[in-house]
Amino acid sequence: TQELLLNSEKLTIAGQLAAGIAHEVRNPLTAIKGFLQLMEAQLNNKTYFSIIQSEMDRIELILSELLILAKPQDLKFERENLSSLIEEVKTLIDTQAIMNNVQIYILNEYQDLVVKCDRNQLKQVFINFLKNAIEAMPEGGIVTIEIKKLGTNKLKIFFKDTGIGIPQSILKRIGEPFFTTKENGTGLGIMISKQIIENHNGTVHFWSDKKGTMIEVILPIDNKQ
Numbered sequence: 001t002q003e004l005l006l007n008s009e010k011l012t013i014a015g016q017l018a019a020g021i022a023h024e025v026r027n028p029l030t031a032i033k034g035f036l037q038l039m040e041a042q043l044n045n046k047t048y049f050s051i052i053q054s055e056m057d058r059i060e061l062i063l064s065e066l067l068i069l070a071k072p073q074d075l076k077f078e079r080e081n082l083s084s085l086i087e088e089v090k091t092l093i094d095t096q097a098i099m100n101n102v103q104i105y106i107l108n109e110y111q112d113l114v115v116k117c118d119r120n121q122l123k124q125v126f127i128n129f130l131k132n133a134i135e136a137m138p139e140g141g142i143v144t145i146e147i148k149k150l151g152t153n154k155l156k157i158f159f160k161d162t163g164i165g166i167p168q169s170i171l172k173r174i175g176e177p178f179f180t181t182k183e184n185g186t187g188l189g190i191m192i193s194k195q196i197i198e199n200h201n202g203t204v205h206f207w208s209d210k211k212g213t214m215i216e217v218i219l220p221i222d223n224k225q
Ligand code: ADP
Pocket: 128, 132, 133, 136, 161, 163, 164, 165, 166, 174, 175, 179, 180, 181, 182, 184, 185, 186, 187, 188, 189, 190, 191, 213
C-alpha cells in the first residue's frame, strides 16, 4: 500500500508538471499560429506552410490532452449524480459515434448513485474511453456502458466494445505516457484517465480478447446526505 501511495503521488506531481508546462507553452504557440496565418498570403511555398500548420495542430492536440490534468486549485469536487453524468457523456459523443456506425447503450438500474468528483474530469475520462472504443471499430460496432453497485460503498462502471481488441503484448504497455498504436494518436488518453480515477480514489482495469476490449472503473459511492 505504501508503494502504491507513493506511486500515485509521483504520478500526480508529474501530471501537474505536465499540465503546467502545457499551459505555459500554449500562449506563445497561439501567437505563432496567429502570425503564421497572417504570413500565409505572402508565402509562395504552400507545401511547407501546410506541414508547419499540421505540426502545430499536433502540438496543440498534445497540449490539450495534457491540460486535462488540471492544477489542484482548478479541481472542484462535488456530489454528482453518476447517471446524469454518463448520459451527458453519451450525448456529447453520440454524433461522432453515429458517424462511425457505432451504437452506445447504457445499462443502468441505479438512477441515484452519487459520486464525489470533479465533474469535468470524470467526463473527460469517459470521453477518452468512448473515443478509443470508436477508434477501435473502423467498421462500426457496439459499446455498452454498464453501471453496477458493489456492496453499499462502491460502484462499477463497465465499458465493453466490439472492436479490434488489444493484443496481450500491448495490454501491458497501455497507459504508458505517449504509448500509441495509432498513426495520429498521442498516447496520453489512458495515462491521464488512470491518473484522474486514482485522484478520485478509484481503480481502472483493462481486459481484451478477440471480441473486443473491456474496461472496469471502480469508484467510491458518496452515501452521506
Ligand atoms: P491514443 O488513443 O492517442 O493512441 P490512448 O492512451 O487513449 O492513446 O490509448 C493508447 C493505446 O491503447 C491505443 O493506441 C490503442 O492501441 C490502445 N487502446 C485503448 N483503448 C482501446 C480499445 N477500446 N480497443 C483497442 N485498443 C485500445
